[in-house]
Amino acid sequence: MGPLIFRHLSLSSFGLPPVWTAGGGSELNIVAVLNCMYDLIQLHRRGLRTLENMEVEQLKSNSNVDFLQLSTTRLKEQLEISKRENTGLLERERQLQLKVKSLQNCLKNEKEEVQKLQNVIASRASQYNHEMKRKEREFNKLKERLNQLLVDKKEKKQAIDVLNNIGRADGKRSLWKTEKTEAKHEGEMYKTLLSDYDTRQRELQLENAELRKVLQQMKKDMVSILSSRKQAAKDVLPTLLNFIQAASEEEDEVFDSSKDSVELYCVHAREKLTNSIRLQWRRLKSHVERLDSQAQTSESKTADAVPRETHEEEMDRLKLEIQQCKDFIQAQQQLLQQQLSSPCDEETASLLSDCYMLQEKERLGDEWKTLEEQRKIFERERRNFTEAAIRLSHERKAFEEERATWLKHQFLNLSPFSDSKKPSLSKSKSAFLICECLFLFPSLSEPPSCVPLTSPSTADLYRTLCLIPEDRYGLDLNF
Amino acid sequence: MNFSEVFKQTNQLCKVSPDGKYLATCVQYRLVVRDVSTLQILQLYTCLDQVSHMEWSSDSLFILCAMYNRGLVQVWSLEQPDWHCKIDEGSIGLVSSRWSPDGRHILNTTEFHLRVTVWSLCTKAVSYIKHPKACQKGDRDGRYLALAERRDCKDYVCVFVCDDWHLLRHFETETQDLAGLEWSPNGCVLAVWDSCLEYKVLLYSLDGRLLSTYSAYEWSLGVKSVSWSPSSQFLAIGSYDEKVRILNHITWKKIAQFEHPAILDSTKTVYKEVEKRPAVGSDEMSLHSITIGTTLFNTQSKYEISPLPVQIPVVKPDPDRANPKIGISALAFSSDSRYLATKNGGFQVQSLNWHCSGDSVILLGKEQLCLCYMDTDQEDK
Numbered sequence: 001m002g003p004l005i006f007r008h009l010s011l012s013s014f015g016l017p018p019v020w021t022a023g024g025g026s027e028l029n030i031v032a033v034l035n036c037m038y039d040l041i042q043l044h045r046r047g048l049r050t051l052e053n054m055e056v057e058q059l060k061s062n063s064n065v066d067f068l069q070l071s072t073t074r075l076k077e078q079l080e081i082s083k084r085e086n087t088g089l090l091e092r093e094r095q096l097q098l099k100v101k102s103l104q105n106c107l108k109n110e111k112e113e114v115q116k117l118q119n120v121i122a123s124r125a126s127q128y129n130h131e132m133k134r135k136e137r138e139f140n141k142l143k144e145r146l147n148q149l150l151v152d153k154k155e156k157k158q159a160i161d162v163l164n165n166i167g168r169a170d171g172k173r174s175l176w177k178t179e180k181t182e183a184k185h186e187g188e189m190y191k192t193l194l195s196d197y198d199t200r201q202r203e204l205q206l207e208n209a210e211l212r213k214v215l216q217q218m219k220k221d222m223v224s225i226l227s228s229r230k231q232a233a234k235d236v237l238p239t240l241l242n243f244i245q246a247a248s249e250e251e252d253e254v255f256d257s258s259k260d261s262v263e264l265y266c267v268h269a270r271e272k273l274t275n276s277i278r279l280q281w282r283r284l285k286s287h288v289e290r291l292d293s294q295a296q297t298s299e300s301k302t303a304d305a306v307p308r309e310t311h312e313e314e315m316d317r318l319k320l321e322i323q324q325c326k327d328f329i330q331a332q333q334q335l336l337q338q339q340l341s342s343p344c345d346e347e348t349a350s351l352l353s354d355c356y357m358l359q360e361k362e363r364l365g366d367e368w369k370t371l372e373e374q375r376k377i378f379e380r381e382r383r384n385f386t387e388a389a390i391r392l393s394h395e396r397k398a399f400e401e402e403r404a405t406w407l408k409h410q411f412l413n414l415s416p417f418s419d420s421k422k423p424s425l426s427k428s429k430s431a432f433l434i435c436e437c438l439f440l441f442p443s444l445s446e447p448p449s450c451v452p453l454t455s456p457s458t459a460d461l462y463r464t465l466c467l468i469p470e471d472r473y474g475l476d477l478n479f
Numbered sequence: 480m481n482f483s484e485v486f487k488q489t490n491q492l493c494k495v496s497p498d499g500k501y502l503a504t505c506v507q508y509r510l511v512v513r514d515v516s517t518l519q520i521l522q523l524y525t526c527l528d529q530v531s532h533m534e535w536s537s538d539s540l541f542i543l544c545a546m547y548n549r550g551l552v553q554v555w556s557l558e559q560p561d562w563h564c565k566i567d568e569g570s571i572g573l574v575s576s577r578w579s580p581d582g583r584h585i586l587n588t589t590e591f592h593l594r595v596t597v598w599s600l601c602t603k604a605v606s607y608i609k610h611p612k613a614c615q616k617g618d619r620d621g622r623y624l625a626l627a628e629r630r631d632c633k634d635y636v637c638v639f640v641c642d643d644w645h646l647l648r649h650f651e652t653e654t655q656d657l658a659g660l661e662w663s664p665n666g667c668v669l670a671v672w673d674s675c676l677e678y679k680v681l682l683y684s685l686d687g688r689l690l691s692t693y694s695a696y697e698w699s700l701g702v703k704s705v706s707w708s709p710s711s712q713f714l715a716i717g718s719y720d721e722k723v724r725i726l727n728h729i730t731w732k733k734i735a736q737f738e739h740p741a742i743l744d745s746t747k748t749v750y751k752e753v754e755k756r757p758a759v760g761s762d763e764m765s766l767h768s769i770t771i772g773t774t775l776f777n778t779q780s781k782y783e784i785s786p787l788p789v790q791i792p793v794v795k796p797d798p799d800r801a802n803p804k805i806g807i808s809a810l811a812f813s814s815d816s817r818y819l820a821t822k823n824g825g826f827q828v829q830s831l832n833w834h835c836s837g838d839s840v841i842l843l844g845k846e847q848l849c850l851c852y853m854d855t856d857q858e859d860k
Contacts, residue, residue, distance in 0.1 A: 120698045123803070127676055127700070130801030142591050149570065156569035158596070158605075163562050166583070166600050185640045185647055188622075193685050196667040204729070 011036055014043065215277055222280040226287065486511075486518075492530060496539040501557070503542055505530040510544055510555060524555045527565075532575070536582035537621050541600075543585060545576035552576050552585060554600065566598055580617030580624055581641040588613070595626065597644055606644050608637065618662040623647065623685070625669055627657045636660065636671065636683065650687040654679060658702070665711040668728070672702045672716075675802070680705065680716055682731055691731035695724055700803075706810035708819075715819055717807025723821050739807070739823040 298308070492505035495515060502513045508529050512522040528546040535542055545552045550573040554564040572590030579586055585598045588611060595615070597606040612627035612634070621641060628635040634657040638648040658674040668690065673679040678701030682690040693716070700719035707714055713734075714726045725735040796803040809822035811831040820831045 117698070120700075123700055123801075124676055124698075127801045138591060145572075145590070152570075156567070158567060158569045158571065160564070160566045160598055160603055160605075162564040162600065162603060165602065166556075166562075181643065182645060185642075185645055189647060189685055193667055196665055200729070 014040070212273065215273060219273075219277050219280055222277075222284050226280070226283055489529070490531065492533045494533065494535055496535045497537055498539040501539065503533060503535065505533050505544070510542060512542070512557065522555075522557065522560055524553075524560075526553050527551055534576075534578055536578050537580060538582045541578075541582065543576060543578055545573065545587075547573050547576075552587060554585070564600060568596070575613070577615070579641050580621035582621065584641065584644070586615065586624075612657060614657070614659050616660055616662055617641070618666040619664050620666055623662075623666065625660055625662065627660055627671075629657070636669065636687075638669075638685070638687070648685075648687040650683070652681055652683070653689070653692070654681065659705065661705050661707060663707050663711045663714075663728075664709055668711070670705055670707070670714055672705055675700045675703065675719060677701055678718060680714075680726075682714075693726060693731060693733070695722075695733070696720070700806070703806040703808055704810050706812060708812040708816040709814050710816045712816065713812070715810045715812065715821075717810050717821060717823075719803070719806035721806055721823055723807055723810065723819070725819075737819075737821070739821070 486504060487506045488504045489507055490505065493502070495502050500515055501521065502515050502518070504511050504513070508526045510522075510524040510526060510530065510533065511520055512524075513520055524542075524544075526544045526546065528549045528551065530544045531547040532545040533542065534545075540557055542555050542557070543552060544555070550568040550571070552566040552568075552573070554566075556562040566585060566587065568587055568589060571593065573587055574590050574592065575588040577586045577588075578584070579597070583600050585600065587596045587598065588594075589596065592611055592613060593609075595608040595611045597608065599605070608626060608628075610628045610630045612629050615624060615626040617624045624639045624641055626637045626639065628637055634652045634654050636648075636650055636652055636657075637646060639645065640647050652671050654671065654673040655677055656674040658672055660669055660671045662669055667685050669683045669685070671681045671683060678694050678696055678699075680693045680702060682692075684690050695716075695718065702716055702718050704717040705714065706717075712728050714728070716724045716726070718724070721739045723737040723739075724733050725737075726732060727734045794804075796805050805823075807821050807823050809820075809831050811820045811833055812818070813820075813833045818833075820833070822831060
């Protein structure tokens with residue numbers, strides 16, 4: 001029963017009439033079953049057919065899709081191609097436009113030139129016409145004149161009427177025309193030309209010498225610059241530079257040895273000079289170019305940036321210094337101005353003008369005082385001295401007299417007995433000693449009393465005091 | 480500046496003697512000689528007809544008065560007023576009359592340029608020069624005379640020694656139609672130029688050798704005026720293209736070129752040249768802003784320094800007419816070769832003359848004249 005029910009249910013879901021009637025029992029309606037089966041088979045077949053159809057449809061659509069895909073790719077390619085063609089055409093169009101512009105320019109130029117030439121032709125034509133007309137007029141006049149002359153029998157001759165001959169401009173007599181004069185004329189003409197060439201050559205020589213000097217100076221400068229740069233250069237090329245420098249120095253030596261300017265007049269020396277100048281110039285140029293490139297690339301390098309920084313620092317420092325100095329000068333100037341222009345009264349003015357010197361003045365005053373005191377002392381002492389000198393002269397005079405008498409006495413008493421001298425000796429000795437003391441002790445006003453007489457003998461005293469020359473009393477004083 | 484009273488003259492015949500002491504003017508048929516400083520009349524001569532041309536001799540002793548329509552030339556002496564000399568050309572006519580450079584011969588060009596008659600005042604001798612052209616120039620020292628000749632459609636230059644009219648040199652020039660010649664001040668070079676249809680300047684040495692040729696361009700109208708510098712170092716060529724070209728005497732090549740544009744942006748260009756000579760300055764001597772009234776002495780003529788750029792009024796000449804009024808028509812070097820004054824275009828300036836000190840230049844117009852002083856720093860126009 002179960003499957004039947006199931007079948008019953010499924011048949012109704014198919015829309016088929018039920019197989020058996022309700023309440024009919026379990027008898028199957030065979031017709032209905034057959035019909036159902038037939039319907040089922042039909043349905044099945046129909047389904048198959050639709051499946052087939054759908055498969056066919058699917059195939060068709062698949063092939064359609066493929067076809068469409070192919071056509072899209074083809075069309076895309078075509079689009080690419082046409083785009084490229086388009087750009088190509090645009091490019092060509094641009095070029096053609098440029099060409100057109102240039103051709104238009106050329107055309108304009110040509111037109112202008114044609115215009116110019118036409119103007120030229122026109123002016124030339126008018127000039128020619130003018131000349132033609134002028135010549136024609138002159139020709140006509142000539143014809144008329146000829147006619148007139150042929151007709152007119154009376155011919156006026158040429159004539160000159162001078163009161164008297166005048167002298168020549170240079171006052172000399174004119175010469176006959178001979179070969180000699182002709183030769184002289186030729187000679188004079190050539191002389192003029194030669195002198196002109198001479199002056200020109202001299203001028204050119206001077207100019208040449210100056211230019212040569214300038215060139216040599218330039219060469220020297222260039223060489224010096226290159227050699228100084230060589231020391232400062234940081235390249236790897238110093239060795240090369242050395243070599244070049246040595247070579248150029250050699251050249252210089254060879255060249256400088258012939259410094260005499262006369263020798264420079266020969267072609268070889270001239271060429272040498274110009275060649276060496278060119279060489280140096282090329283070197284200098286290459287060096288400068290190298291420095292330039294270095295300068296450009298040095299911004300990335302720190303090694304080269306440092307000198308620049310220091311350089312800048314240096315510059316800033318110098319600028320600051322300059323500014324300070326300027327300020328200082330300014331301040332000074334201001335003060336000076338103030339000084340000169342400040343309106344103050346007499347006292348303060350004089351005081352102010354003196355105040356710088358005050359200390360100096362005081363010191364000066366003190367020194368002056370001390371000097372004055374010293375001067376007074378010296379005066380006093382001098383006075384004493386003169387007095388003493390006067391006294392001394394008196395005493396000397398007295399002593400001289402005494403001595404004279406003593407010598408006289410001595411001479412008169414010249415005898416083997418030598419006992420009676422002592423008392424006068426002592427007196428004279430005392431006189432000596434007084435002199436000595438006076439000389440040695442000028443500050444003492446009074447001659448001292450007798451000083452012990454164990455001092456040297458009279459002769460020695462004499463000699464030391466240099467009072468008496470030795471010769472006169474040489475014979476007397478040996479005791 | 481003081482002005483003297485106005486004196487009459489005809490035909491613009493008014494010349495100062497070469498030594499600078501006398502002034503000769505012609506009034507109709509009279510010749511009046513005055514002292515330059517006092518303007519007092521020293522001599523008065525009467526000619527036979529209206530004077531067409533008047534010229535001082537080079538030594539300032541004689542004056543030539545030519546009357547072209549009568550074919551007469553009369554010569555007067557300053558030292559001896561009674562002395563007279565009359566040259567009658569007869570039926571052959573007279574077109575031009577000049578002194579020779581030595582001041583003792585008179586060169587008369589007959590009508591139609593048939594020949595040049597050389598009359599000697601010392602010997603009364605006559606010489607003839609055939610086929611002359613309208614240009615003859617004597618050199619500065621008065622020894623030689625160069626004369627252009629055209630024979631068989633070719634141009635020749637004859638160089639005569641003025642002493643005895645000995646023909647020193649006779650040479651052909653490479654010109655189509657010689658238009659002018661000019662001696663250099665040192666007497667050694669002769670500059671010869673072609674007519675305006677061809678730009679060609681030829682330089683011949685005194686003995687007839689061709690030194691150099693210069694041609695700036697072809698086809699357009701060529702040389703209009705030529706002038707040597709007093710030191711013989713430069714040759715200035717002014718042409719119809721409104722440019723002045725300067726050649727140097729060593730290589731005869733162009734060393735400088737001055738333009739005369741219609742709009743001036745810089746009034747002074749100084750060219751320092753290689754030879755370390757003094758600088759040559761170019762002055763645009765065109766008159767910038769002048770206010771001139773109608774009467775001669777009541778005018779307040781004033782010169783202003785116009786601010787740059789300045790537009791010079793240019794009158795375009797008629798292209799159909801010959802000898803157009805464009806181009807450099809007058810050139811004058813100052814005496815120390817420092818300045819060059821040029822006249823471009825159709826300005827009504829008839830002559831440019833420098834003062835011998837080289838500091839000022841006189842521009843003579845038909846009715847007015849003006850003096851321009853050169854300042855060392857700036858120009859005063």
